[in-house]
Amino acid sequence: MNQRNKLRIAHFGRYGEGSTDIVKSMLLSLREMGHIVQEWDTGTHPEWVSNPYKRHGGNGPVYILLDLIRNELMDFKPDLIICNAGGHTFTLRDMNWLKSRKIQILGITLSDPDVMNTVSKYSKNFTWHATNSLVAYEEYKKRKFTNIYYMPFGIDYRFFKERSPISKYKTDVAIIGHGRKDRYPIVEALCKNFDVRLYGNEWPYSHYSMGPVRGDEWFKAAYSAKILINFPRTIKGYTNVKVGILEAAATGKLLFTEYFDEMQGLFEYGHEIIGYNSKKDLIEKIKHYLLHSEEAERIGQNAKARCLRDHTWVQRFNKLFLELNIF
Template sequence: MTDTVLKIVFIGRYTEGRTGIVKSIYLGLEEHGHELLEINLSQRPSLIYNPHKNFGGHGPVYVKWELIKEEIIAFEPDVILFCAGGLTFEKPVLDELKKYCSIIGFTLSDPDVFPTVQSFVGEFDHHTTNSPLAIEMYKNAGIHNTHYMPFAIDSRFFTPHRPIFKYKSDVSIIGHFRPNRLETAKALQENFRCKIFGRGWPIPSMGPVYDDEWFKAMYSTKMVVNFPLTGAGYTNVKVGIFEAAATGRLIFTEYFEEMEHFFEYGKEIIAYSDQADLMKKIRYFLQHTDEAEAIGLAGQKKCADNHTWKHRLETFFKEVRLKTPEKKWPPI
C-alpha cells in the first residue's frame, strides 16, 4: 500500500517503561503521522485475561473486548494492532472484528516465544516476527501470514543527554542477568571501569534503568558490550544494538553473521570472538579514542538512515495488503 495515514488502535503493555520497545513502536507510528488510539494495558490491567499465566511474550494473553468495544467502535479503526506480550482477542471476537478492519500482531521475543504464540498468530490478518529463523518455524507450522520486521528505534534515542557522575564508565552492560553473561561481566569489572545495569545480577550492579535514567546511563559510558544469546539460547540481533548505536556509543558484540545485514563490522560496530579478544579490543579502543568515536558515529549514522521505527513501519505497511473491510463500523 501507499503512505496512507491509517487509523490504528494500538494495544500494548509498557513493561520496560517509556524507553521500552513497545512504546518505541508506538512513537514510530506517531512519527509517521498515523492516527492512534492507545490502549495502554500497563495502566488498565483489568482489561487483561490471562488464564494460562503466560508472561515474557508468551501467549495467548487475552484482551477483554467487552470493556473496550465502545471506544474502538467510536474510533472506527483501519487496523487493530496487538504489540507483543502474547496479546490477542478470543477467536470469536477476532473473527467478527476482521469483517471491519485488519488485525495485526507484532511478536518481539522470537524464537523464544514461538512454541506458544504459534497457537493463535495465524488468526491475525498479518503478523510480524523479529527473527529470520522464526519465519521458517512459522512456515513449517503452516502459518503463512508472518512478515520479518527487525528491531529499530524511535527518534528520541538520537537526542544527546549530559553524562552524570554516578553512571560514568569506560564500558557498560545494559541488560538483565543471564548465567552465560556472568564470566564476561566479572572480567569486565575486574579489568575496566565497568558499570552494569539490569535485574538479577549476583555481582555489583546499578540495577535496571528505565525512561530518562536509561538515557543518562547510556550517554555516560563510552562503550557497550552486547550479548546476542536469547534466554532460550538462540542468537539474535537484539533491540539493544540499535538503541546503543543511536546514541553513538562504540558497541562490541560476539561475532555472528546476521549482524552483517545491519552494521558493518570494523566500521560501524566491533565484533569479538571470545572473552580474551573482547578484553584486547576494549583496551585498544580505550587507547585510540578518535578511532572509537569515529566507529560509534558511523554506527549512529547507519541507525538514523536505516534503522528507525518510522522507516521499518513505512516499509511494512507498503509491503502488506490491508484488506477492504466487508462491513462499515456500526454506530455504538
C-alpha cells in the same frame, strides 16, 4: 504523508521498561508517521486482558477482553488493530467479529524465537503477523503460515538526541541489561579489567551494579559510557538481533557484540560495530579502543548514522505497511 495514507490504528501493548520500552517506541513512531493512534496500555489497565494460562515474557495467549472495550474501540473506527507483543491477541470469536467489520488485525511478536511455541498456536488468526526473528520467520514459512512477515527491531527518534555525560554514570564500559548465569563469566572478567557499570537486575557484583534504568535514567547511563556491550543470546539460548543493539548504536557510543551472521545484515563489523568471539578477544579489543578514542568515536558515529539511515521504527513500519498493501 497525505490524508488518504493516514490510518486509524488501535494499538494494544504494555511498557515493561517504562517510557523507553520498545512497545512505547513503536507507538510513538506510528504517531510520528502521521497515523492517528488510539493507545490501549494494558499494563496500566490489566483489567482489559485475561491471561488464563498465566503466560509471561511475550508468551500467549493473553486475551484482550473485547466486551469491556467494544464501545470505545468501535467509536474510534479503527482501520487497523495492532496487538503488540506481550502475547496479546483476541479470542477467535472476537477476531472474526472484528474482521467481519472490515477491521484488519496485525499481531507483532518481539520475543521470538523464544515464544514461538505458544504464539504459533493462535498467530494464524491475525490478518498479518510480524516476527522480530529471522529464525522464527523461516520456521513459520516451513510450517506453511501465509500471514507471516519479518520485521527486525528498530529505534525511535528519542535515542538519537545527543546528551552530555553525567558524573554519576561516567564509566569506560557499561552493560544495560539483566544479569544471567551465561553472562557472568565475561562480566566478571570485564569488572576485573575495566571501570564497569552494570544496569539491570540479577547482577551479583554489588560494587559495579547500579540497578535497572528506565526512561531518562537509561539515556543518562548510555550517554555517560565510552563503550556499550550487548549480549545477543536469548533466555532460551538463541543468538538473535535484539533491540539493545539498536538502542546502543543510536547513541553513537562504541558498541561491542558477538560475531553472528544475522547482525551483518544490519551493521558492518569493524566499521560500525565491533565483534568479538571470546572473552580474551573482547578484553583485548576494549583495551585497544580505550587507548584509541578517536577511532572508537568514529566507529560509534558510523553506527549512529547507519541506524538513523536504515533502522528506525518509521522505516520498519513503512516497509511493512507497503508489503501488506494497507495504505
